[in-house]
Amino acid sequence: MTMNEQEWLACVNHVAGGEYPIPRGMISNYDDWRCRSTVGRALYWMDEIEASMRVLATVLDVEPDMDDAPEMGLSEAEHKVLCLRDVADIVWKLARNEEAALTYLAQAYELSRAYKHSFRSASRGDMFYRRLAILREVGKEDQAVQEAEVMLEMEAGNEGINPYRYFAYKFLAEHQHDAGDDVQATQLYAEAFKYYPVSEAGERDLARAAATEDAAARYKAYSFCSTIQYKPWEKLPPAIIRRDL
Template sequence: MDQQEWMGYVSRLANGEYPVPVGMIQDYNDWRCRSIVGRALYWMGDTESAMRVLSTVVNVEPNMDDDPEYGLSEAEHKVLCLRDIAEIVWKLAKSEEAALTYLKEAYDLSRAYKHSFHSCARGDMFYRRLMVLSEAGKTQQAVDEAKAMVEAEKDNNGVNPYKYFALKFLAENAHNAGDDAKASEYYAEAFKYYPQNDIAERDLAKAAAEEDAAKRYKAYEFCSTVQYKPWEKQRPIVLRRGIDDK
């Protein structure tokens, strides 16, 4: 990729409908800029350009000690890039092996990173693996892996994205099989490991009270679309005014 092509992508993002500050994205030599540009292009629907940019970060080794006060860590950048590459190669080329390879690397990085994630749930990488397997005609393997994850995480209670997403997949699979009662049971169990606040507790109570299984499933499904609280504890926001208070 030459400088002219790169600056063309930067210009598109800086002058688009949702402008990205040039200072965040113009340095090609900073792979995090390429991460932002590639993912933004994919979000905009320009898959070919996104893949050209994202492919340049595949072999980058992120600093696993990076834990910035603001913005994404290097580990998160790499995970999100791998996630989007996996989605592209699966949707466009139906390359199951490649998609699962990228998702495994993303999952392994998510597991290995010791600091907080700010952008996504770590368990989402595992969920995406299950979805690829299911769409590839290997639903039973996906179900078995989901159940194995629930068993492996049985002692890790409280908020747990791995257990939640495994149970979410099992709920959706039961729904697709026409068993909304069982699907609702899976969802009710899943939400024990989902970050909640007072509004979540209210919504989940309403879902549980639905007598009709199909309506109960739909209510739980709605709750799964709402991020009531961050998955992980975030740093408090500190406002700095350039004044040294002593």
């Protein structure tokens, strides 16, 4: 899929003139698909959904260079993963198209798994978690629970920071909370945070959560901690990143 010059310039102008403008020189080259990736995702963030989908659709057939690992900025693999993630979000929220959304998320998940360099922009496990969330919304929670448990089995030998184990436990904690068992839910959340990148401030927040006596309040405290990115998921340089993340 392509866009004509007038359509493209309108999108670039909108992103360059927004509340948080992106310099035009960084995004204006239509022939560079990374520019289209940036513009499309920015439009989505700005709630320009139709325009965002129009731009992101031009990226769907791009094959990223899996050896691209720049010292600054996003790699080609990350650009493609984030585009797939946002397209999945759009088709799910607007069309409630479960099959399409899960297909795009599967592609994003597989690509992020296959990339052997550091991932700077998001958690690779988030692609998996988004799949579970959609399954839950369409009434397939039992399937989602099974998939979370399978992920824990797959990752059983990978200790330390691990986005796949974290998000599997997080989903299972939410499942128990929805079932009315906050005691079990908080135990699962405590296990989840063993695999989460936590700073000193995070350690203090988690200690306060663990010390909260009321189970419902304890769950709420853990849930709040899950909204804070205390430290990056992956450290630099790429040579020290676990290769199977």
